[in-house]
Amino acid sequence: MNAVEIQELKKTFDGENYVLKGLNLQIEKGNIACIIGFSGTGKSVLLKHLLGLYKPSSGVISILGKNIADLQDSEMSSFRCNFGVLFQDAALFDDMSTLENVMFPINEYRKDLSYKERKELASAKLDQVGLGKEHFNKLPSQVSGGMRKRVGLARAIALDPDIILYDEPTTGLDPIMTEMVDDLILSTHRSRTGITSIVITHDLHAAFRLGDEIAMLDKGKVLLKGTAEDFFNTDIDLVKRFVEKGVKKT
Amino acid sequence: MKVEKNLQDNFIFQSLTHIGSYFLFTKQSMQWLFRSPYRWPEFFKHMEFIGNKSVFIICLTGFFTGMVLSFQIYLGFSLINAENLVGPTVGLGIFRELGPVLTGLIVSARAGGAMAARLGTMRVTEQIDALDVMGISPLQYLVSPRVFAATICMPLLTAIFDAVAMLGSYLLGVHFLGLDEALFIDKVNNMIDPSHINEGLFKAACFGFIFGTVCTYQGYNAKGGARGVGDATNAGVVISMVSIIVMDFFLTKLIRIYLGWTSL
Numbered sequence: 001m002n003a004v005e006i007q008e009l010k011k012t013f014d015g016e017n018y019v020l021k022g023l024n025l026q027i028e029k030g031n032i033a034c035i036i037g038f039s040g041t042g043k044s045v046l047l048k049h050l051l052g053l054y055k056p057s058s059g060v061i062s063i064l065g066k067n068i069a070d071l072q073d074s075e076m077s078s079f080r081c082n083f084g085v086l087f088q089d090a091a092l093f094d095d096m097s098t099l100e101n102v103m104f105p106i107n108e109y110r111k112d113l114s115y116k117e118r119k120e121l122a123s124a125k126l127d128q129v130g131l132g133k134e135h136f137n138k139l140p141s142q143v144s145g146g147m148r149k150r151v152g153l154a155r156a157i158a159l160d161p162d163i164i165l166y167d168e169p170t171t172g173l174d175p176i177m178t179e180m181v182d183d184l185i186l187s188t189h190r191s192r193t194g195i196t197s198i199v200i201t202h203d204l205h206a207a208f209r210l211g212d213e214i215a216m217l218d219k220g221k222v223l224l225k226g227t228a229e230d231f232f233n234t235d236i237d238l239v240k241r242f243v244e245k246g247v248k249k250t
Numbered sequence: 251m252k253v254e255k256n257l258q259d260n261f262i263f264q265s266l267t268h269i270g271s272y273f274l275f276t277k278q279s280m281q282w283l284f285r286s287p288y289r290w291p292e293f294f295k296h297m298e299f300i301g302n303k304s305v306f307i308i309c310l311t312g313f314f315t316g317m318v319l320s321f322q323i324y325l326g327f328s329l330i331n332a333e334n335l336v337g338p339t340v341g342l343g344i345f346r347e348l349g350p351v352l353t354g355l356i357v358s359a360r361a362g363g364a365m366a367a368r369l370g371t372m373r374v375t376e377q378i379d380a381l382d383v384m385g386i387s388p389l390q391y392l393v394s395p396r397v398f399a400a401t402i403c404m405p406l407l408t409a410i411f412d413a414v415a416m417l418g419s420y421l422l423g424v425h426f427l428g429l430d431e432a433l434f435i436d437k438v439n440n441m442i443d444p445s446h447i448n449e450g451l452f453k454a455a456c457f458g459f460i461f462g463t464v465c466t467y468q469g470y471n472a473k474g475g476a477r478g479v480g481d482a483t484n485a486g487v488v489i490s491m492v493s494i495i496v497m498d499f500f501l502t503k504l505i506r507i508y509l510g511w512t513s514l
């Protein structure tokens with residue numbers, strides 16, 4: 001079964017310029033899918049369509065077999081509980097400490113747990129992403145960009161969701177942290193069967209290492225979709241250049 | 251396509267769209283107010299911010315408004331030897347008009363502006379999207395408690411304003427202008443009815459609702475970075491203030507003519 005199925009997705013914000021121009025993409029359930037592409041090709045916009053935050057100008061998006069355009073608002077809210085999302089800029093609540101940020105979804109949905117258990121669960125998630133105890137009570141504005149990203153990651157996986165979307169999880173992290181976050185994505189993915197992870201990234205190494213399937217976007221369409229092999233053996237000039245540059249860089 | 255585009259750029263079309271979506275937004279946030287889970291902690295947090303933190307500035311402005319109004323009215327009334335009526339005249343003016351309107355203007359500038367800026371920042375830094383994605387309605391979590399808190403706090407603050415303004419009027423009149431203390435109190439007691447105060451408190455609640463919904467609407471729909479937040483705050487405060495003054499007229503008319511609540 002496909003976790004995500006997108007047909008002929010088009011999106012324009014101003015009625016003239018199309019950001020997405022008839023995009024087709026299938027992502028199989030249980031896979032890690034990496035989406036790569038130049039800056040400004042609409043990767044984040046695509047992600048927001050998957051979450052139902054943007055409405056398509058035309059085209060169909062089905063997630064776990066449901067056409068999300070058919071969902072009522074209230075259904076949409078409960079449907080979104082299946083998602084965990086790391087936004088590009090982490091989108092942490094800036095009036096809550098890092099620990100409270102991770103506790104927030106747990107407080108909402110795990111009312112069966114006591115306060116202490118919820119707090120422990122949140123600390124465990126922060127431990128997992130390698131955030132030291134001394135940062136638990138700081139506000140997001142008081143920690144570094146990389147730490148914010150890791151807190152966002154902890155929050156995204158706090159409720160063990162079925163579909164996890166990462167918008168550039170490792171941009172802005174040092175190489176060691178990058179590898180750690182990539183490992184974390186892998187281990188989270190493998191912790192249960194049936195999790196689908198969608199990773200938007202600029203890091204080709206990560207894409208080739210993590211991705212069961214990789215899709216490259218360009219100018220609002222999918223340029224190439226396949227495995228790492230396909231990307232090395234392609235004839236498409238643009239993909240070749242992207243791969244060469246990306247692999248040489250590091 | 252071309253025609254459609256021109257239509258969308260049209261000022262009237264845009265204004266109508268905004269008004270429509272404002273009412274939709276208001277309706278939805280009211281519906282969310284009555285759906286569980288109820289956001290009591292949020293509500294009390296905003297009560298504290300809108301209410302408690304405005305008390306000082308309300309007392310300060312109330313006190314001086316009461317004094318200056320008494321002084322001006324005293325100057326006029328002394329020409330016709332009606333100094334004894336200074337108390338009730340100031341009282342009627344404060345309770346029915348100046349109390350609710352000035353409180354509305356001050357609180358909307360203070361708390362309304364902060365609300366618009368806060369929601370605007372949350373919008374442009376994707377925090378509202380993050381709430382949405384967690385399956386938590388931002389209208390329920392962010393908007394309804396603020397609007398409700400503003401609606402409840404405004405009459406309370408207005409009551410404080412009224413009381414402090416009368417105190418100012420009393421002190422100035424009795425201790426500096428030499429009005430007779432017993433007469434001052436007696437006239438106020440005789441000529442002012444609780445319905446006059448209630449009229450003002452009712453208006454205050456309406457003003458709270460207006461600036462609460464207008465400012466949260468502006469913030470919630472902010473676009474485009476820090477500048478968008480600034481624009482939203484600006485629009486929120488300006489529209490709230492103008493609406494409060496305009497609505498004041500219609501509310502007065504409504505209360506006095508159609509509902510017949512108050513005598514005099």
Ligand SMILES: Nc1ncnc2c1ncn2[C@@H]1O[C@H](COP(=O)(O)OP(=O)(O)OP(=O)(O)O)[C@@H](O)[C@H]1O
Pocket residue numbers: 013019037038039040041042043044045046088
């Ligand atoms: N809300 C919006 N209104 C208008 N245009 C938008 C909006 N959001 C995105 N765009 C436009 O859509 C295009 C794609 O943006 P997007 O953020 O998806 O890029 P991206 O692929 O994520 O880039 P990056 O790798 O730098 O994050 C950009 O040209 C941007 O200007």
Ligand SMILES: [Mg+2]
Pocket residue numbers: 043044045088167
């Ligand atoms: Mg992006």
